[in-house]
Amino acid sequence: MAVRSHRFAGPADLHLHSNHSDGTEAPGEVVRQAHAHGIRTLALTDHDRTTGWDEAGAAATALGMTFLPGMELSAKHEWRSVHVLGYLFDPAHAGLAAETERIRGDRIGRAERIVRSIGRDYDLHWEDVVAQTTPDATVGRPHIADALVARGIVRDRTEAFDGILHPREGYYEPHYAPDPLTAVRLITDAGGVAIIAHPVTAGRDRMMPVPFIERLIDAGLGGFEIDHRENTEAGKQTLRRIAADHDLIVTGSSDYHGSGKPNVPGENTTSDEMVARLIERATGSSPRYP
Numbered sequence: 230m231a232v233r234s235h236r237f238a239g240p241a242d243l244h245l246h247s248n249h250s251d252g253t254e255a256p257g258e259v260v261r262q263a264h265a266h267g268i269r270t271l272a273l274t275d276h277d278r279t280t281g282w283d284e285a286g287a288a289a290t291a292l293g294m295t296f297l298p299g300m301e302l303s304a305k306h307e308w309r310s311v312h313v314l315g316y317l318f319d320p321a322h323a324g325l326a327a328e329t330e331r332i333r334g335d336r337i338g339r340a341e342r343i344v345r346s347i348g349r350d351y352d353l354h355w356e357d358v359v360a361q362t363t364p365d366a367t368v369g370r371p372h373i374a375d376a377l378v379a380r381g382i383v384r385d386r387t388e389a390f391d392g393i394l395h396p397r398e399g400y401y402e403p404h405y406a407p408d409p410l411t412a413v414r415l416i417t418d419a420g421g422v423a424i425i426a427h428p429v430t431a432g433r434d435r436m437m438p439v440p441f442i443e444r445l446i447d448a449g450l451g452g453f454e455i456d457h458r459e460n461t462e463a464g465k466q467t468l469r470r471i472a473a474d475h476d477l478i479v480t481g482s483s484d485y486h487g488s489g490k491p492n493v494p495g496e497n498t499t500s501d502e503m504v505a506r507l508i509e510r511a512t513g514s515s516p517r518y519p
Contacts (some may be wrong), residue, residue: 236518237295238497241270243507244301244314244426244454244482246489248363249281251371253487256281257288263485264292266494270504272299272316277329277336279320280365285519296517297507301426303332303404304412306441309434311425313412314480315456317511318421325415328407333367335405340368342402345460347373347393352381370394371489386489409437410448420513424480425450427457429464436464439471446475451510456481456497478506 246252247259254262256273260280263271271294274284282298289296291359297316304311308457342357347353353376361375362368374389383389393400407415409425416423425445429436436442453468454460456479472479481497484490508516 232361234293237270237501237508239270239501239504240259240268240495241501241504242268242298242412242483242494242497243270243272243299243316243480243499243504244274245271245485245494246275246301246455246487247273247281247285248487249278249365249368250275250301251486251489253375253489256285258284259485259487260263260288260292260294260296261281262487263494264294265362268495268498270295270297270459271494272297272314274301274365276298276301276365276369277303278296278331278365290517290519291460295475295519297504298514298517299324300329301306302329302404302412302416304409305406306437310406311409311412311434311437311438312427313409313416313423314426315416315419316424316507317514317516318416318419319513320408320419320498322415322419322513324468325419326443328411328415332404337368337502339402339404340373341398343370344372344376345393346400349472351377351380351393353377353380355380371482371486373431375489394513409441409445413448413450420511422478422507422510423449423450424454426454427484428453428455429461430459431461439467442471446477450477451507452480452503454480454482457484458492458496459484478503478510480507
């Protein structure tokens with residue numbers, strides 16, 4: 230597919246989080262960390278929120294980087310948690326804005342329910358979780374994990390998720406999320422490009438059935454985040470075949486969360502060709518060039 234030239238150059242990392250969702254660093258610091266690791270094009274993709282765009286965009290411009298506005302939209306297929314990355318959409322789109330507000334509101338209620346349940350067995354209170362968030366953050370289980378760390382109940386987020394926050398421990402609570410078809414359609418209707426994040430992980434959230442993926446493609450899905458540390462090798466091969474058959478966009482990203490995860494900016498990257506295709510396809514908002 231031929232695409233117009235754009236004023237950017239890789240390496241490109243299109244999946245990073247700030248403390249406006251479940252990362253540990255401010256948007257500007259996320260950008261500076263990406264730059265220090267050699268990234269020159271990046272997207273901030275906080276969960277269900279776009280409030281970090283201005284700070285991240287300004288930091289990227291100051292460092293001579295290209296910034297792609299993005300978001301990671303929560304969705305759910307059957308029992309699977311599905312995350313849909315949206316790029317270059319209109320953040321004022323009424324349908325998408327209403328859906329993200331609903332998701333964020335339910336996440337707060339869910340987090341409160343989890344904390345009340347844990348608090349019956351451990352010395353943990355809602356105020357402990359609030360202390361781990363910023364005013365604009367989408368509150369979620371990572372903040373509960375950070376509160377458990379701060380209280381000395383666990384050593385780090387990994388221990389929290391492997392133990393107290395694991396569903397088998399009985400504290401898990403579901404939260405509202407739209408189905409992936411709705412998520413893809415909302416992002417597309419808002420002029421954005423929808424990419425399924427880490428779509429072939431091992432375990433409970435394994436790959437969605439191929440017939441359902443084909444329905445997502447028919448609904449406007451732009452592609453898959455294939456190069457990601459959590460994807461299985463067999464799953465990657467399957468999705469590369471599907472992507473080739475349908476001429477989809479293929480991305481690679483770090484899914485950086487600051488100190489919240491071991492992921493490092495640039496550990497996986499997206500080619501210039503694929504970044505150009507994203508930009509070419511989107512109509513909702515524009516990249517911020519240096």
